[in-house]
Amino acid sequence: MMSVPQRRALRLALRLAMAVAVTLIFMFPIYWLFMISFKTPAEIYAFPPKWYPGQINFDAYAVLFKDGDAATVGNSLIVAFFSTALAMFLGFICAYSLARFSTGGQHLANWIVSQRMIPPIAVVFPIFLLYVFFGLVDTYIGVILLYTAFNLPYVIWMMRGYILDVPRALEESALVDGCNRWQVIWKVVLPMCRAGLAATTIFTFVFAWNDFIFALVLTRTEVATYTVQLTHYFGGQSNFWAKISAMSVLGTLPIFVVTAFMQRYFVRGLSLGAVKG
């Protein structure tokens, strides 16, 4: 018979073993994806597959930069950055109005969150036809405008929740002290919800950065994003594995780095603010 502490220790050891196993299983595809970019072609097309590169090799990255393919990561950065800035600004002031004045009532709030749920393909098809007409296909402006609109409902909805968390009394005392509403927004409310603002900014940025379907339809060569460039390596000959892998690392690693700093806000950000975490 085991004593109670022994049983506890055994239980913990079992849980720990399972935790390690689960984490390894979920990490393995990312490891595999990243690892291929450091292999030589001979190692990539070795049979049976090799599970690690003989030595770290950066040729795949060198090729991406030499051919200019890496510029598509720059395009992703440009469209994600500007659309995020625009969506955050427009969304924040709109959210303030919804939160403080209940502008438009519950109907407007519901309409905005339902905009989030429209299938991208249904929106992007008529947008494409209109963009052809206005000459906006394959332009930064066109992509930024669409990303802004697509992310606005998310920003408004999330920021509305964060602003509702700011005590009204703070604003009222600032108003008494002679600030006007516009100043209250920037000097009182904004600093009070900067954590929520940062988390929402990062999420919005990630949505734009990770988008594929809008960019697939609306870009050609000039402003193609890294996700679109990635699909150019698909199919045909499988000679492009090194490029698929290296391009994925370039597109994914920055996201891993920025999101590492916002673990606390993940649950709230992913659940559209419904779960505070």
Place this chain on the structure above:
Amino acid sequence: MHAHGGFRESNFKYLLVGPAIFVLLLVGVFPLIYLLLVSFQGITMTETSTDFVGAENYRQLFDDPRLWQALLHTVVLTAIALPLELVLGLAMAQLFLDRLPGRAIFIALLVLPVVVSPIVSGATWSLMFNHRFGPLNQIIGWIMGKETILLWTINPNLVYPAIVAAEVWQWTPFMFLLLLAALGNVDRSQLEAAAIDGASWWRTFFRIVLPAIAPVMSIAILIRGLDLFRLFDIVWALTQGGPGTLTETISIFTYIKGFRQFETSYTAAVALLVVILLSALVMLLLRRVELAR
């Protein structure tokens, strides 16, 4: 303008929402109206006349088995992937609920698939599933004790498991995170009371834990369900809807009709059908789920 209270509040609040609503109408609603217009015309790759053809395109919707199959594929993928993600996510949340050495690090690592671009995770899994140079067939070969060549993205019997695997890999961590938060908020005193009463683990789970986490669970199901209905990227990377049209989702079908076969007006009708179906679904679900406060 400069004096205290210089803003007229009633105008000011509309001034603040104005720009955002304008952008949403411009990019969200105006295109839908345009879609409606195009759907009553007869534009195709060869036909550029914008004459109205009545409800012709809508009649065609009902005579298009490929469309309804695409809808069916979408429903099937959702019906398989969503419960899997939910059950696996719940089991993982249960595993990581109590104190565990390195818990924060485990969770930080497990979250990573959620922030990977879906097209990248599709690409990742097509590398994993490659019949010759991918590790999965190799692992299966070790288990079977002989070399095994499974054509994951080509064999009609294997494409669905392949897509579901990629989908479940990417989004189970989403369920896990939300359910972990929900489980952490379950009232401890109720659990202790149940333990004192000698209730079994299962009984406690179904009587106390499950009702307590149900609101979060329904939100998670709503969000993932709607995402699955729009599924595009992962399937595009793995199969492009193939073999044939076997894994065509409704989004892929719409894309192919509009941008590969250039059946402009018919695609408009399909896109509107998708919007209507999804809106109905959203309204039905939003009424049951407490998303707003």
